[in-house]
Amino acid sequence: MTTRLDVRDLPWRDTWRAARLLAQAYREGVIWDSIARIPAWRKQVALTLLYLAELVICRWEKGFLLAAVRGTRLDGVMICYRHGERPTPWWGWALRSIACVVAGPRAVVQGVRLSNDLDRLKPREPHVWYAVLGRRDDSPGVGYVLLRAGQQRADSLGLPGYLETSAGEEQVRINEMLGWTSRDHYVLRNGKVVRTMWRDCPVAS
Incomplete structure (x- = not known):
C-alpha cells in the first residue's frame, strides 16, 4: 500500500535533509549546466551548501x-x-560564499551574471516568490501538489505569485492549468529557456 502524500511546513530538524534533496533534484538541471561543468561530487556539495x-x-x-x-x-x-525577494542579509552572503568556494570562480562569475539578469525580470509589485521547488526523482506529481499548497498559502495572504521555471513546455502547461500565465523568457548560454510566470490572486481580484 502506498503511503499518503502530505504537505506540511518543513520543520527545522529536516533542514539538512531538505538541502540534500534539493541538491539531488537540481544536480542535472539546465541552469547549472549553463553555469559551469564541474565534477559531480563538487556539484553535489556546492548545491547542498547553497540550498542549505x-x-x-x-x-x-x-x-x-x-x-x-x-x-x-x-x-x-x-x-x-x-x-x-528582499536584500540578502550579510550573513546570508557569508553562508552562500561557502558554496561558492566549492563551486569555483568560473561558476560563481556565471552564476552571479545569471542571477542579475533574472533579477531584472522580477516584478516590483508585492507578490509571493516561489523561489525553489524540488522533488525526488522517483516521486512524480509532488511538484504539482506542492505548487497547489503554495498557492493556497499565497491566496490566504491575498498576494499574487511569481516563479521561474526551466523545466520545459510541459511544466509551463501544467502551471497554466493552475492559473499561471507566461510573463517573460530568458535564454541560457546552453540555449535552454527559463520562463517567468505570474498568477493573480483570485481572492484579491
Whole structure:
C-alpha cells in the first residue's frame, strides 16, 4: 500500500535533509549546466551548501517552507518568500560564499551574471516568490501538489505569485492549468529557456 502524500511546513530538524534533496533534484538541471561543468561530487556539495543557505535565509525572512512527505520520507520541498525577494542579509552572503568556494570562480562569475539578469525580470509589485521547488526523482506529481499548497498559502495572504521555471513546455502547461500565465523568457548560454510566470490572486481580484 502506498503511503499518503502530505504537505506540511518543513520543520527545522529536516533542514539538512531538505538541502540534500534539493541538491539531488537540481544536480542535472539546465541552469547549472549553463553555469559551469564541474565534477559531480563538487556539484553535489556546492548545491547542498547553497540550498542549505537558502533554507536558512527563507526562515529569517519569514517566508514559508513546504515539505511533501510520505510517512517519514521527504519527497519534495518548496521555498517561498511572502514579500518577493528582499536584500540578502550579510550573513546570508557569508553562508552562500561557502558554496561558492566549492563551486569555483568560473561558476560563481556565471552564476552571479545569471542571477542579475533574472533579477531584472522580477516584478516590483508585492507578490509571493516561489523561489525553489524540488522533488525526488522517483516521486512524480509532488511538484504539482506542492505548487497547489503554495498557492493556497499565497491566496490566504491575498498576494499574487511569481516563479521561474526551466523545466520545459510541459511544466509551463501544467502551471497554466493552475492559473499561471507566461510573463517573460530568458535564454541560457546552453540555449535552454527559463520562463517567468505570474498568477493573480483570485481572492484579491
